[in-house]
Amino acid sequence: MSRLPITAASLGLLSCHDCDLLSKPTDGQVAGVCPRCGAHMHLRKPNSLTRTWALLITAAILYIPANLLPVMQAGSMFGSQKDTIFSGVVYLWNSGSAPIALLIFFASITVPLAKLIALTYLLISVHRHSQKRPLQRTQIYRLAEFVGRWSMIDVYVVALLVTLVQFGGFATIEPGPGAIAFGGVVVLTMIAAMSFDPRLIWDPIKEKHD
Amino acid sequence: MSEPLAVSSLIACHECDLLHRRMVLPQGGVARCTRCGAELYANPRDSLNRALALTLAAAILFATVNFFPIVDLDAQGIVTKATLPGSALALHDTGMTSVALLVFTTTVLVPALLFAAMLYLLIPYKFGRTPPMLPQVLRAVHMLKHWGMVEVYLLGVLAALVKLGHLAIIKPGPSLWLLAVLVFVLAAAVSAFNAHDFWHEGESSASDLSA
Numbered sequence: 001m002s003r004l005p006i007t008a009a010s011l012g013l014l015s016c017h018d019c020d021l022l023s024k025p026t027d028g029q030v031a032g033v034c035p036r037c038g039a040h041m042h043l044r045k046p047n048s049l050t051r052t053w054a055l056l057i058t059a060a061i062l063y064i065p066a067n068l069l070p071v072m073q074a075g076s077m078f079g080s081q082k083d084t085i086f087s088g089v090v091y092l093w094n095s096g097s098a099p100i101a102l103l104i105f106f107a108s109i110t111v112p113l114a115k116l117i118a119l120t121y122l123l124i125s126v127h128r129h130s131q132k133r134p135l136q137r138t139q140i141y142r143l144a145e146f147v148g149r150w151s152m153i154d155v156y157v158v159a160l161l162v163t164l165v166q167f168g169g170f171a172t173i174e175p176g177p178g179a180i181a182f183g184g185v186v187v188l189t190m191i192a193a194m195s196f197d198p199r200l201i202w203d204p205i206k207e208k209h210d
Numbered sequence: 211m212s213e214p215l216a217v218s219s220l221i222a223c224h225e226c227d228l229l230h231r232r233m234v235l236p237q238g239g240v241a242r243c244t245r246c247g248a249e250l251y252a253n254p255r256d257s258l259n260r261a262l263a264l265t266l267a268a269a270i271l272f273a274t275v276n277f278f279p280i281v282d283l284d285a286q287g288i289v290t291k292a293t294l295p296g297s298a299l300a301l302h303d304t305g306m307t308s309v310a311l312l313v314f315t316t317t318v319l320v321p322a323l324l325f326a327a328m329l330y331l332l333i334p335y336k337f338g339r340t341p342p343m344l345p346q347v348l349r350a351v352h353m354l355k356h357w358g359m360v361e362v363y364l365l366g367v368l369a370a371l372v373k374l375g376h377l378a379i380i381k382p383g384p385s386l387w388l389l390a391v392l393v394f395v396l397a398a399a400v401s402a403f404n405a406h407d408f409w410h411e412g413e414s415s416a417s418d419l420s421a
Contacts, residue, residue, distance in 0.1 A: 007229060008229055013220075015221075020222075134246070138248075149362055150362055153365050160366065167288050183308065183312045190356070198246075202226035
């Protein structure tokens, strides 16, 4: 493969995000329609930074009720018990299911928080036109985009427990308001990662990097 | 760079925008960006036949998974069952419609649409025809891949089994095994599906028309 430190943008070419066709926009236009597949083309994802910031801040706010409010409440003839994400992890740990406890802790608490921090870091570095470690920042972006979906585990656990534990007066499990907030965090951070354009990391890079 | 010919032989990395010259890949080859390592394009071995076979298998597995219980729970003789669409319905019944929709969309609706869209493209293509609305459907496939979470659901089932294991008797249902197989077949189908096949087909048919 040829080693040209030349980008599509530097030649005024638009790359179609759907079919990869390169084309020159018509005079005066910044964006256009792909001549091959008809997709709307943009030099970079539209308003990438603003959109990502907005989604990220909303997700960060929702992260608080997602962790403080109960994600489910178990009711039985012995009374009721509310479980937050964290108390659910503690329960699993104490009942001897350490691997699953660690899995849930990682997927539900670490991953969303790490994603919030990683995307904030990427956004700030792009605002500062940072030239440092573009490859590592791209790898952080890829990781953030890849792991986000796994946070959904806890939502599915709640869904399954609610389905299975329905014994009238004997015992029931109901979802708590924390589940809505938590689902919101997962979806918003996923969309935030999708709306971030990793090419913005590379735009200030002038020299050839290896 | 005024000649359009030169442009069509180039590809820009969609993660760092570096331009590369397109090359013919050997079977099973993958072209990666020389600067950031992102995948530029691939040439999966026998991609059409493999993608079609695997997608058909995955669609059949998925249709079957929906009808049988994933787990049975037996608490002192009272048995409840959970099916894949049933877990979304149960959430809806408790009034958590937003969470129910999220579960239904990511585990039932999106996978169903993904299989439909992939087969819609692959079957006509197998017989040498280009289906109508090709760009829109390909775009849909790309988006649906992000939001289908069957594999995450499978892990959720395992976590729920552990959580309930010491409260009641848990019996894995037939759909649990089907779901486990589905996760692998689906991953193989998605990696065999090569969007570039369709664009190159579109390109040659467009040049046929103009000739």
